[in-house]
Amino acid sequence: xxxxxxxxxxxxxxxxxxxxxxxxxxxxxxxxxxxxxxxxxxxxxxxxxxxxxxxxxxxxxxxxxxxxxxxxxxxxxxxxxxxxxxxxxxxxxxxxxxxxxxxxxxxxxxxxxxx
Amino acid sequence: xxxxxxxxxxxxxxxxxxxxxxxxxxxxxxxxxxxxxxxxxxxxxxxxxxxxxxxxxxxxxxxxxxxxxxxxxxxxxxxxxxxxxxxxxxxxxxxxxxxxxxxxxxxxxxxxxxxxxxxxxxxxxxxxxxxxxxxxxxxxxxxxxxxxxxxxxxxxxxxxxxxxxxxxxxxxxxxxxxxxxxxxxxxxxxxxxxxxxxxxxxxxxxxxxxxxxxxxxxxxxxxxxxxxxxxxxxxxxxxxxxxxxxxxxxxxxxxxxxxxxxxxxxxxxxxxxxxxxxxxxxxxxxxxxxxxxxxxxxxxxxxxxxxxxxxxxxxxxxxxxxxxxxxxxxxxxxxxxxxxxxxxxxxxxxxxxxxxxxxxxxxxxxxxxxxxxxxxxxxxxxxxxxxxxxxxxxxxxxxxxxxxxxxxxxxxxxxxxxxxxxxxxxxxxxxxxxxxxxxxxxxxxxxxxxxxxxxxxxxxxxxxxxxxxxxxxxxxxxxxxxxxxxxxxxxxxxxxxxxxxxxxxxxxxxxxxxxxxxxxxxxxxxxxxxxxxxxxxxxxxxxxxxxxxxxxxxxxxxxxxxxxxxxxxxxxxxxxxxxxxxxxxxxxxxxxxxxxxxxxxxxxxxxxxxxxxxxxxxxxxxxxxxxxxxxxxxxxxxx
Numbered sequence: 001x002x003x004x005x006x007x008x009x010x011x012x013x014x015x016x017x018x019x020x021x022x023x024x025x026x027x028x029x030x031x032x033x034x035x036x037x038x039x040x041x042x043x044x045x046x047x048x049x050x051x052x053x054x055x056x057x058x059x060x061x062x063x064x065x066x067x068x069x070x071x072x073x074x075x076x077x078x079x080x081x082x083x084x085x086x087x088x089x090x091x092x093x094x095x096x097x098x099x100x101x102x103x104x105x106x107x108x109x110x111x112x113x114x115x
Numbered sequence: 116x117x118x119x120x121x122x123x124x125x126x127x128x129x130x131x132x133x134x135x136x137x138x139x140x141x142x143x144x145x146x147x148x149x150x151x152x153x154x155x156x157x158x159x160x161x162x163x164x165x166x167x168x169x170x171x172x173x174x175x176x177x178x179x180x181x182x183x184x185x186x187x188x189x190x191x192x193x194x195x196x197x198x199x200x201x202x203x204x205x206x207x208x209x210x211x212x213x214x215x216x217x218x219x220x221x222x223x224x225x226x227x228x229x230x231x232x233x234x235x236x237x238x239x240x241x242x243x244x245x246x247x248x249x250x251x252x253x254x255x256x257x258x259x260x261x262x263x264x265x266x267x268x269x270x271x272x273x274x275x276x277x278x279x280x281x282x283x284x285x286x287x288x289x290x291x292x293x294x295x296x297x298x299x300x301x302x303x304x305x306x307x308x309x310x311x312x313x314x315x316x317x318x319x320x321x322x323x324x325x326x327x328x329x330x331x332x333x334x335x336x337x338x339x340x341x342x343x344x345x346x347x348x349x350x351x352x353x354x355x356x357x358x359x360x361x362x363x364x365x366x367x368x369x370x371x372x373x374x375x376x377x378x379x380x381x382x383x384x385x386x387x388x389x390x391x392x393x394x395x396x397x398x399x400x401x402x403x404x405x406x407x408x409x410x411x412x413x414x415x416x417x418x419x420x421x422x423x424x425x426x427x428x429x430x431x432x433x434x435x436x437x438x439x440x441x442x443x444x445x446x447x448x449x450x451x452x453x454x455x456x457x458x459x460x461x462x463x464x465x466x467x468x469x470x471x472x473x474x475x476x477x478x479x480x481x482x483x484x485x486x487x488x489x490x491x492x493x494x495x496x497x498x499x500x501x502x503x504x505x506x507x508x509x510x511x512x513x514x515x516x517x518x519x520x521x522x523x524x525x526x527x528x529x530x531x532x533x534x535x536x537x538x539x540x541x542x543x544x545x546x547x548x549x550x551x552x553x554x555x556x557x558x559x560x561x562x563x564x565x566x567x568x569x570x571x572x573x574x575x576x577x578x579x580x581x582x583x584x585x586x587x588x589x590x591x592x593x594x595x596x597x598x599x600x601x602x603x604x605x606x607x608x609x610x611x612x613x614x615x616x617x618x619x620x621x622x623x624x625x626x627x628x629x630x631x632x633x634x635x636x637x638x639x640x641x642x643x644x645x646x647x648x649x650x651x652x653x654x655x656x657x658x659x660x661x662x663x664x665x666x667x668x669x670x671x672x673x674x675x676x677x678x679x680x681x682x683x684x685x686x687x688x689x690x691x692x693x694x695x696x697x698x699x700x701x702x703x704x705x706x707x708x709x710x711x712x713x714x715x716x717x718x719x720x721x722x723x724x725x726x727x728x729x730x731x732x733x734x735x736x737x738x739x740x741x742x743x744x745x746x747x748x749x750x751x752x753x754x
Contacts, residue, residue, distance in 0.1 A: 060324040061201045077359040078455040091570035093451045
């Protein structure tokens with residue numbers, strides 16, 4: 001498994017290469033991939049708000065499961081937050097800091113086009 | 116005939132009575148399912164108008180129960196449980212769903228059969244919920260609702276196999292057309308006798324959730340084939356409605372329309388209601404002799420009931436919009452678009468609509484806060500809603516502005532009076548955001564609720580369900596708020612009219628009442644913020660509703676005519692008050708909890724006296740501080 005790509009907090013726009021593993025919360029609109037891990041440890045600094053396991057279970061319950069296909073469809077107006085995500089054949093809205101707990105293996109046309 | 120006979124009670128509350136007369140053996144059915152699966156529509160289709168909405172004891176969660184008639188004419192009791200993705204409850208609503216399903220809720224008989232309602236076009240998550248519900252061990256039926264849409268979109272579902280895999284009957288339904296209801300109830304009755312298994316549910320761990328998801332996915336892949344040409348309508352609509360610029364512009368347009376409607380469409384029926392009550396009051400004045408009883412009926416009860424009922428058109432129009440936005444699937448989008456802005460003030464994205472409607476009146480706004488699932492987010496919204504400038508403040512603002520602010524143009528284009536009005540509105544909004552921020556930072560620090568929600572597919576709202584929803588809201592308001600608000604109105608009336616003036620008294624009658632005494636008593640407290648004793652006296656009846664203070668000031672200064680005739684009163688005020696006093700009163704009115712009805716609704720909606728008390732004191736503190744600062748700053752500038 002390739003190393004998780006690390007970013008500076010300001011690096012919002014991301015054009016990673018296919019196969020790279022990135023937190024969903026750091027992706028730009030058009031990012032497509034497959035969920036490889038849910039409840040990534042301390043990816044977001046959200047631990048102050050929710051117990052780590054709690055966020056993981058909530059993400060699982062709404063359908064973020066390893067193997068699910070995701071695509072970022074929409075970004076909010078301010079700070080590109082929250083994001084609207086296609087999750088298999090559903091649509092889910094979430095804030096980027098929660099999305100950071102979902103690791104995604106990048107695939108699809110957008111990543112290739114960005115190379 | 117004794118009053119307690121069933122016939123007598125029937126006339127009091129038909130639905131309640133029918134429910135209580137059902138023989139205890141009637142089969143109890145509970146509806147569970149994900150949010151947005153058409154559960155409420157199915158509930159409406161099963162029960163028609165035979166429903167009763169109340170609260171579960173001790174919590175604000177709504178309990179909806181109704182009666183359904185089975186294929187052989189027998190009666191079933193149907194309970195509509197709040198939507199959930201999991202029995203691992205997070206919100207108070209979901210706790211109710213879990214506890215009823217598990218048979219743990221005190222005072223609630225456990226259901227005999229559970230109907231899991233599923234959106235047939237969106238089965239991904241509900242299958243895992245079905246597997247979780249199965250662990251409870253109660254007989255279950257799966258209702259694949261909105262089956263017509265699924266067929267139209269080209270979904271292919273192997274019903275026999277699904278039923279076999281899940282081990283329960285699977286029935287297809289179209290709740291909006293009442294299709295499949297008999298089949299569903301027949302299936303319920305067929306499983307009702309089945310022996311209960313021992314409940315084996317315990318809160319699933321993340322690993323168990325993953326396993327259950329895997330199992331649900333396997334069942335889904337083996338029984339369900341998605342359409343070869345997936346429906347793209349939702350995607351196309353979202354590319355416009357969730358667009359960072361166009362989406363926000365459309366949202367603002369919708370909100371503007373809604374605001375207009377609540378303000379202007381409601382006006383004619385409101386005038387009608389007000390006129391009818393005024394007429395009734397006049398009629399009684401003519402028929403009855405003058406006295407305490409007449410005053411109680413006219414000024415206490417009739418004006419009290421009238422001031423409650425006058426809000427009904429606004430509430431129903433507001434809820435018409437809210438239900439349309441909810442049922443079409445747009446509400447989740449509005450929350451998405453507003454989340455960042457509202458989040459900055461510690462509020463949830465969904466708080467936007469209730470707060471906006473509070474500009475018309477805080478009462479529908481506070482009731483509208485029901486769209487927020489999380490208890491803390493909802494409470495924050497309820498606490499700040501009364502700070503929005505409601506329409507009842509307008510008469511007070513208009514009176515004082517016309518009396519004290521010169522009508523001249525500033526900077527060549529803006530009217531000074533208009534600017535002051537705008538400033539008062541802006542102060543209300545900014546302070547609401549600030550209070551939300553403080554509540555979040557100080558009281559509920561670190562308890563940030565994640566913003567994580569499904570964006571459901573767009574659907575055309577069903578006219579019948581919308582109408583039923585709006586009517587239910589109207590009825591709930593009249594019934595619930597009516598009792599508390601009416602009681603408060605009578606208290607305010609009592610304070611303002613008892614005891615009556617001694618014979619030969621020269622001053623206005625209110626001067627001799629308890630309100631007058633309280634006003635005089637409060638005057639030393641209010642002197643530091645520049646209020647005269649006349650203002651202090653007028654503030655007491657002003658508790659009934661903000662605009663009543665205008666009429667009360669008229670009474671105190673013995674000027675004939677109340678709200679309608681601000682002209683002469685403005686002159687009198689100008690002669691009696693300094694500019695600093697007038698500005699301090701304006702500042703007071705931005706914050707002061709001068710509305711018994713709002714406090715009553717907060718009590719009803721939070722089911723506790725704590726929150727109306729908190730609201731009253733925090734607003735009073737802000738009002739006093741703001742008026743104090745305004746008065747002294749204005750005086751320092753020589754006003």
